[in-house]
Amino acid sequence: MEREVKLIQIEEDIRADNRKEAENVRTRLKETNTFMLNLMSSPGAGKTSVIIHTLQALKDKLNSAVIEADMDSKVDAESIIAAGGFAVQLHTGGFCHVDSYMVSKTLSEIDLNDIDLLILENVGNLICPAQSDTGAECNVMILSVPEGDDKPLKYPLMFRECEALIVNKTDYLRMGDFDMDSLYQRVKRLNPSIEIFEVSCKTGAGLQSWTDWLVSRVSR
């Protein structure tokens, strides 16, 4: 006789395990008073450049370290180290984002007692990283001018999940049709309280307001 088909209720959040581990990461970081920033953007928006500028600006104020996440390469970690920063490489092994388990494992390679600010450079991608809690205290994203002002329409979750948006490569503004007012409207629609910083890593413009904000956020 054939067995009867049963409907089994599950009601389980697919991200529940990851969220639990993210809470463990937050607890661990709190013990050493380490502030973790999760920095996200598309490939090439300027995450590594922003990090290098940030480390240089804050070197007398905060002890910082960087977790460089990449699917496979280590060029970004090498750039940070070449600029005098401390970086640990996290290979996601082909995964398109960093999850809290990867962070947890990487934390054991860092003496957190010495670190005030830990910057996680996530994998370049505007989709998946927005969905994965890394255990960071604060999410920040970068959008670069050449990517266009329409990105909030395509990746709304990313713009909602971040406390701050860095608009990088403002030196490109005069070359294209990027509309800063449209960008503000679209971003504020998704996230009214988001902080927006217009910067250029090329010219250095605007970086001071970003690092000032970050310092105040770390000490909050």
Added chain:
Amino acid sequence: MHELPVTHDILEIVLKHALRTHVKKVYKVFLEIGAMSDLEQEWIQRYFDTISKGSVAEGAQIEVQKIPCRFLCNHCGEVFVVDMYSDENISCQRCGAAEADMISGTEYTVKSMEAT
């Protein structure tokens, strides 16, 4: 690529509940995915077919129900749906107030499964 790690998590949950309920074969898996969660049924199915081979969930059909982005008006309590992938205003469709909390649209849930 994006769906692969998620599909691993889905399979893990399905197998855990299959073990718990002593079922021998899973036929269907029902998911609730928020409109902002960027997951496509077709790709989840394709990855699921590959990674579930040899398990009780081999051959199971994935059914995705997309959940729209709903907002609750802080002013009058009206619930309204907004297309987040557009320039459409997020304001109450009854009283016009702009203060509203998102109450759905980011779901990532395994709801249930059919099995024998």
